[in-house]
Amino acid sequence: MAKVTLGGIEIEIDEDGFIQEPDKWNKEVAEDLAKAEKAYPMGEDHWKLVNYLRDYYLKYEIAPPVRMLVKQTGLDLKKIYELFPGGPAKGACKIAGLPKPTGCV
Amino acid sequence: MKRKMKIEDFGRPARQLVTLEPSDLLPLPPPYDEPRPLKQLSEEQRERYEASLDGFVGIGITKPASAKEEEEFVRKFLSGLKKLLSKENNWTFLQPLVHSLDYCVKCQLCNDSCPAYVASGKQEIYRPTFRPEILRRIINKYLKKESGILRKLTASDIDLNFTLLARLAELAYRCSLCRRCAQVCPLGIDNALISREIRKLFSQEMGIAVRELHEQGTVQQLKVGSSTGITPKALANIIAFMEDDIEEKMGRRIEIPVDKEGADMLLLHNAGEFLAWPENPEAFAILLDAAGISWTLSSEIAGYDAVNYGIWYDDVQAARVAIHHAEAARRLKVKKICVGECGHSHKAMLVIADRILTGDLNIPRESALPLLADLVCNGKIKLDPKRNDFPVTLHDPCNMVRLMGIVEPQRKIVRAICPQFREMEPHGVENYCCGGGSGFAIMQSMNFPDWRNNVSARMKMKQILEAFGDVPDPAQKKYVCAPCSNCKGLLRDLIEYHGAWEKSGIFYGGLVELIVNAMTDLKKPFIEWEWH
Ligand code: SF4
Ligand code: SF4
Numbered sequence: 223m224a225k226v227t228l229g230g231i232e233i234e235i236d237e238d239g240f241i242q243e244p245d246k247w248n249k250e251v252a253e254d255l256a257k258a259e260k261a262y263p264m265g266e267d268h269w270k271l272v273n274y275l276r277d278y279y280l281k282y283e284i285a286p287p288v289r290m291l292v293k294q295t296g297l298d299l300k301k302i303y304e305l306f307p308g309g310p311a312k313g314a315c316k317i318a319g320l321p322k323p324t325g326c327v
Numbered sequence: 328m329k330r331k332m333k334i335e336d337f338g339r340p341a342r343q344l345v346t347l348e349p350s351d352l353l354p355l356p357p358p359y360d361e362p363r364p365l366k367q368l369s370e371e372q373r374e375r376y377e378a379s380l381d382g383f384v385g386i387g388i389t390k391p392a393s394a395k396e397e398e399e400f401v402r403k404f405l406s407g408l409k410k411l412l413s414k415e416n417n418w419t420f421l422q423p424l425v426h427s428l429d430y431c432v433k434c435q436l437c438n439d440s441c442p443a444y445v446a447s448g449k450q451e452i453y454r455p456t457f458r459p460e461i462l463r464r465i466i467n468k469y470l471k472k473e474s475g476i477l478r479k480l481t482a483s484d485i486d487l488n489f490t491l492l493a494r495l496a497e498l499a500y501r502c503s504l505c506r507r508c509a510q511v512c513p514l515g516i517d518n519a520l521i522s523r524e525i526r527k528l529f530s531q532e533m534g535i536a537v538r539e540l541h542e543q544g545t546v547q548q549l550k551v552g553s554s555t556g557i558t559p560k561a562l563a564n565i566i567a568f569m570e571d572d573i574e575e576k577m578g579r580r581i582e583i584p585v586d587k588e589g590a591d592m593l594l595l596h597n598a599g600e601f602l603a604w605p606e607n608p609e610a611f612a613i614l615l616d617a618a619g620i621s622w623t624l625s626s627e628i629a630g631y632d633a634v635n636y637g638i639w640y641d642d643v644q645a646a647r648v649a650i651h652h653a654e655a656a657r658r659l660k661v662k663k664i665c666v667g668e669c670g671h672s673h674k675a676m677l678v679i680a681d682r683i684l685t686g687d688l689n690i691p692r693e694s695a696l697p698l699l700a701d702l703v704c705n706g707k708i709k710l711d712p713k714r715n716d717f718p719v720t721l722h723d724p725c726n727m728v729r730l731m732g733i734v735e736p737q738r739k740i741v742r743a744i745c746p747q748f749r750e751m752e753p754h755g756v757e758n759y760c761c762g763g764g765s766g767f768a769i770m771q772s773m774n775f776p777d778w779r780n781n782v783s784a785r786m787k788m789k790q791i792l793e794a795f796g797d798v799p800d801p802a803q804k805k806y807v808c809a810p811c812s813n814c815k816g817l818l819r820d821l822i823e824y825h826g827a828w829e830k831s832g833i834f835y836g837g838l839v840e841l842i843v844n845a846m847t848d849l850k851k852p853f854i855e856w857e858w859h
Contacts, residue, residue: 224371237372237387237773282561283551287602289858290568299857324543325555326599326634326669326769326812 247319338491351448407532505760630655670724763817
């Protein structure tokens with residue numbers, strides 16, 4: 223674990239760059255995370271996905287199934303990889319401040 | 328560089344004991360034959376974690392801050408080792424452990440059966456007999472003090488220190504517990520069991536375990552319900568999504584039964600399916616509905632997640648999880664538990680749990696595969712094999728075939744519904760592990776995935792490519808059928824790492840998806856290739 227400065231504030235991240243303090247997440251933090259994930263600058267679709275993930279996470283404490291994400295945002299997998307080269311889990315979820323996916327997923 | 332490595336060298340100070348060179352690795356057929364650099368740790372990570380075995384980190388043991396801490400580390404290990412060898416503290420596995428430690432005649436017949444050893448270009452440290460020998464020498468030197476003569480004859484210069492033990496712990500996570508070596512051993516020595524007992528010692532006695540298996544694995548599962556983090560509330564949301572999805576594909580709605588008391592069977596899925604492959608539990612629901620079987624899911628803690636990572640590293644956690652599974656079934660008053668497409672859960676529930684569950688917790692438990700074979704082969708569902716007219720090969724999960732002998736049901740199914748089915752070689756009880764066994768598929772931190780994709784999964788990659796060798800055109804879509812969530816996770820990452828979809832049109836998925844894809848009732852194909 224290490225502390226880094228994201229969006230002007232100090233945040234702890236894990237070995238793979240996922241933030242460990244989800245409460246500190248905000249727009250600026252997301253943008254700084256996006257820079258490292260080659261998803262910067264963030265356009266409307268980036269935010270659509272990130273906000274969707276964020277809302278789902280706040281409600282269910284977990285990231286949604288990728289298929290649900292695709293259906294409910296109308297962005298297909300190809301498009302998601304264009305927006306977030308790291309993919310939905312390692313890219314988009316990281317930027318949305320979600321914890322790293324665990325278990326057999 | 329590959330160097331001859333002696334057991335005595337294992338504890339010597341070195342920045343890194345061995346270095347894997349991409350050009351030493353088992354060659355893959357073209358266009359996968361270009362050696363690729365292996366991901367290195369950052370200097371900062373090397374500083375923080377013990378990585379002096381092979382430069383990869385599976386566990387991430389932090390280094391002791393003082394000589395006193397190091398002493399304490401060694402002391403704890405030795406006291407744990409004593410417990411491991413005593414009946415009171417290790418009634419579960421003492422007998423096979425002692426048998427395997429005492430009776431190996433070092434004929435080395437098992438070596439070439441090990442996928443990690445062979446794929447690494449025969450790196451000495453990955454040899455199936457290497458880690459057991461270290462343990463044996465530690466026992467001889469430090470625990471068998473009483474038998475002086477014997478000790479002199481067998482003991483060698485192996486000195487316990489932090490580095491040696493931390494390397495040993497890491498080395499226990501370079502064996503995927505596939506038990507291929509145990510199968511060929513003429514004396515029935517189980518070197519996988521020794522790897523697992525080493526992991527257990529570190530976990531139970533020293534609090535050292537892989538985060539993905541422990542904190543985020545069994546601990547999270549027992550706390551929130553699933554190692555994936557799915558809570559009962561999230562489960563309900565995902566099930567509603569699955570019902571909508573089924574309706575779209577079938578043109579009619581099927582209710583997925585949850586907590587239905589008195590149903591005949593409780594179906595247990597690896598919860599990874601709900602998040603990563605919801606089409607798998609969907610396909611189960613469609614088939615069980617079509618066959619008129621009385622079944623239910625559970626929404627109890629651990630009742631909707633078949634995984635039991637405890638069997639990979641910790642007896643106590645394994646027992647806790649198994650009891651949760653059985654309790655969920657008992658509360659629902661079902662007649663039996665049926666385990667879906669999850670290999671290690673087959674081992675946990677159908678084999679290991681026999682030693683844990685007693686009385687009214689000893690509920691009949693069985694594999695879903697024979698049931699599925701019955702549905703397919705006895706005409707209980709209308710199927711049209713022409714719908715599966717693409718090349719299909721079958722990956723055998725180690726726990727199903729080698730451990731349990733479940734070999735034919737899955738074959739009967741694919742032979743009946745996949746006109747272009749071809750076996751990979753070898754298969755059945757002689758299969759190779761996918762490379763993701765024993766937790767490797769879910770160990771996603773630092774550079775461990777690179778080791779997995781290049782070493783433990785390399786043999787599987789070769790087998791898959793060879794099975795499809797006659798149809799190299801990427802435009803021809805191909806399906807690797809793996810009836811196990813853990814193997815699927817491995818295959819997904821492996822296919823992505825090698826670009827095998829783009830280069831060869833190779834896709835992967837479960838078994839029930841193929842069955843439902845062949846159902847004449849369906850309006851459109853069930854398998855959606857765009858999820859590669
Ligand atoms: S484990 Fe069995 S096959 Fe391997 S060296 Fe020992 S006796 Fe021989
Ligand atoms: S269990 Fe499998 S991976 Fe482990 S040493 Fe034996 S053959 Fe190798």
